Amino acid sequence: MRSRVRQEQSAQPLIYQSQIEALSAGCFKDPFSFLGPHKINDSRYEVRCFLPGATMVSVVMGSQQIAAQRQGESDLFVATIDCTSVPEYQLDVSYADKASHRHYDEYSFASTLDEQAMYLFNEGSLEHAYRHLGAHFTTQQGVEGVRFTVWAPNASSVSVIGEFNFWQRQRHFMRFHPASGVWELFIAGLKEDQCYKFAITTLMGEVLDKADPFAFKMQQAPGTASVLHASKATVKLDEHALKNRAKRNSIESPISIYEVHAGSWQRRDDSSRYLTWRELADNLIPYTKALGFTHLQLMPISEYPFDGSWGYQPVGLFAVTSRYGSFDDFVYFVQQCHEANLGIILDWVPGHFPSDPHGLHRFDGSHLYEHADIRQGFHPDWNTYIYNYDRAEVRSFLIANAMYWLHEFGIDGLRVDAVASMLYLDYSREEGQWVANQYGGRENLGAIECLKQVNLRCYANNPGIMMVAEESTAWPGVTRHVEHDGLGFGYKWNMGWMNDSLHYMQRDPLYRAHHHHEMTFSMVYAYSENYVLPLSHDEVVHGKGSLIEKMPGDDWQKFANLRAYYAFMWAHPGKKLLFMGAEFAQRREWNHDQSLDWHLLEHTSHRGVQETIKALNKVYCNTPALYEQDTSPAGFAWLDSNNSAQSIFSFIRYAKQADDFVVVVSNLTPQVYHDYVIGVPKAGRYQVILNTDKPEFFGSGVEVTSDPEQIILTQNMLNHGFTQSVVVSLPGLATVYLKKVSDES
Structure with missing residues (x-):
């Protein structure tokens, strides 16, 4: 030159x-x-x-x-x-x-914006949008720095503000790309952990300081800034790990999920300090494995400002909350889950977002992420804003966020929160407070398409994962494939079973005979979806009381009821989910600000429930009849669904191998029934593989049989449609599992 x-x-x-x-x-x-x-x-x-x-x-x-x-x-x-x-x-x-x-x-510096990626972003199909938008350390024209990119099509000006320019919005004005509505700027010489935001001047002249929607790190409340983070290689799964994931999450595998709020499972320093991800790796993972759970489900861990939302009102969807340590600490936690062959599922919240000024609401002065019509864009129950699912860029944002957790961390799956609130335009709204779709219906067509695309793309790009819907209505085809007009989820929470069975168990045994159908009705629709049976955090908050306190009777009866109920649940078709604390019968309602009441394990009653869960998971995982045909009518048969007079439920669970089955009997009254006859499909020797009335479970010790090996021989008696029967003693408020161990009589 x-x-x-x-x-x-x-x-x-x-x-x-x-x-x-x-x-x-x-x-x-x-x-x-x-x-x-x-x-x-x-x-x-x-x-x-x-x-x-x-x-x-x-x-x-x-x-x-x-x-x-x-x-x-x-x-x-x-x-x-x-x-x-x-x-x-x-x-x-x-x-x-x-x-x-x-x-x-x-x-x-010249622009490095990927125009093809922006085309896909505007089309609603940019699966890895987090690689293009947000703040990324990069090298441009031989110079190291950070490329900032943000979508704000209706802004009149956007600046990067941060510690590096004393938060002056007159310093780092960004370049606007009208075709995509994206603003971009490269700033050299920045360092990790510096805070930043976008100063957005609206068309009306208002200035909004907004956190980066695609930030990988954010300040913990009360801080509201995004934080520069050099995205590193995260959790990569080799071929062996991918095979393990696919097997773990299969519909034909045992799936027993331990649901956890990371901030209140245990605490340190007299309950004032959260455990870090590394401390949780050292304590929570071994505990979960010792109890025999196959999966660990974390309540939302995307950065959120208000502790009382439990993470369900996130502001930083791409940022791991800093409450429990660093990004690398979370990577370590996930890696330790994989090392332990423990599946990890994250709660994911695409249904709404909070109104915090630094968040997505009125992001560029317009209703960019939320629907402009308050009848479609505001959630009256939670005072939050609802995404505009009809907008292509919002779909890209949500698809990319789901992909981020699954692809970058090797997560087993996502449990999608509040799906029902997304599907229905009139959800929790009175007449006149909602707007019908273009066909005059109440279905949210944009949300439906968004969910389908999320599931299609997540499954296609992350083989072996599980997408789980918390969906509380009778919406058809939640777990049906998208190409067959389904939503494309792998599993759906069975809220009907949960509500009916809990209503039944809360009743005094004296009156249960009149509500027998509440325990049997779930089998009418058991094969309509791929179900997870949930006893989640929602059942132990907001004045509902703990599970143990829902049970009727004196203390002994409460514990007996709960153990019998758990065993009924573990035998019922469907995968299992239990919220933390329920495994040892926490007496208080869950409080997100306190540790669980671990001192209760000093009592034999509470230890007995914990031992029951451990035994249930062991039997469940080792018994294909209890999980292999959860979604097939061939996997279940009632022996007697009509014995309301005695409040006894008896059924058979079958494995794929016809000769492999388990007989399950639940006696949900305190009455002990001796010489109770149960018809069985085959002659031979049956063994008691579970009895929730065992002394080690804090039971009364009534034995199903007097045989020391817990073996029962069949007799030639016609009962329940079979020519062979076993005669047993049924303990009160107990569930019993019997398994045929040989054909000898």
Whole structure:
């Protein structure tokens, strides 16, 4: 490059007055059209810099420095350089406190925005949008720095503000790309853990300071800023791990899920400090494995401002909450789950977002992420905002977020929160408070399509995962494939079973005979979906009491009822989910601000429930009849569903191998029944493999049979449609499992 540099003193009037006024006001939509190097003629360039607080500015080109001239009393500095092409330079800036700083001019860098990716983003199909939007450490034109990208199509100006520019919105104006509605800027020399936001000037002149929707790290409340994070290689699964994941999550595998709120499972320092991810890895994972659970489900861990939301009102969907440690600490926790062959599921919240000023609400001054019509965009139950699922970019945002957790961390699956609230336009609304769809119906067509696309793309790109819907209505085809007009989930929570069975168990045994159907009705629809039976956190909050306190009777009866109920649940078709604390019969309602009451395990009653769960999981995982045909009518048969007089339920669970089955009997009254006859499909020797009335479970010790090996021989008696029967004693408030161990009689 041929260049001749000379310094010019300008005594001209301010020729850039309008630009100076716009820059000073912090509102400049096209900064690259004015700032940075600009060709004046064939042999001269002008470098323009707007640097609030600067006293002197020089353009540094190798060993040469060219003083830039301040334009009047403004913060605009202009240097004229004789050269024939765009010069390579840095800026040497002095400030009033005599500090000086040399840096690259942000407006000397070309755009690196991927136009094809932005096309997909605007189309609603950019699966890895988090790789293109947000803040990313990168190298541009041989210089290391951070590329900031944000979608704000209706803003009149957007600036990057942060610790590195003293939060001045007049400093780092971003480049606007009208075709995609995306703003972009590369800033050199930034460091990890520096805080930043986007200062967005709306079309009405209002200035909104917004956190980055795609930030990988955010400040913990009360902080509201995004934090620069150098995204590293995260959890990569090898072929063996992928096979394990697929087997773990299969519909034909045993799935027993331990649901956990990471902030209140255990605490340290007299219950005032959260466990870190590394402490949870050392304590929670071994505990979960010791109890025999196959999966660990974490309540939402995306960054959220309000502890009382339990994570269900997230602001930073791509940021692991800093409550429990660093990003790397969470990666370590996930890796330890994989090492232990423990599936890990995350709660995911695509149904709504909170109104915090730094969040998504009115992001660029318009209703960008939420629906503009309050009848569709505001959730009356939670005072939150509902995503505009009809908007393609919002679909890209949500698809990419689901993909982020599954692809980058190797997570086993996502449990999608509040699906019913997404599906229905009239959800929790009175007449006149909702708007029908284009066909006059109440179905939210945009949300339906969004969920289908999330499931399609997540399964296609992450083989062996499980997508689970918390869906509380009779919506058809939640777990049906999308190509067969389903929503495409792998599993659905069976809220009907949960509600009916809990209603039944809460009744005094004296009155249960009149409500027998509440325990049997679930089998009418058991094969309509792939179900998970949930006893989740929702059943032990908001005045509902704990599970143990829902049970009727004196203390012994409460514990006996709960153990019998758990065993009935573990034998019922469907995968299992139990919220933390329920495994040892926590007496208090769950409180997110306190540790579980681990001291209760000093009592034999509570230890007995914990031992029951351990035994149930062991029997469940080792008995294919209890899980292999959960979704097939061939896997279940009632022996007697009509014995309401005695409140006894008896049925058979079958494995794929016809001779492999388990007989289950639940006696849900305190009455002990001796010489109780149960018809069985085959003659032979049957063994008691579970009895919830065992002394080690805090039971009364009534034995099903007097045989020390717990073996029962069949007899030639017609009962329950079979020619062979076993005669047993049924303990009160207990569930018993019998398994045929040989054909000998």
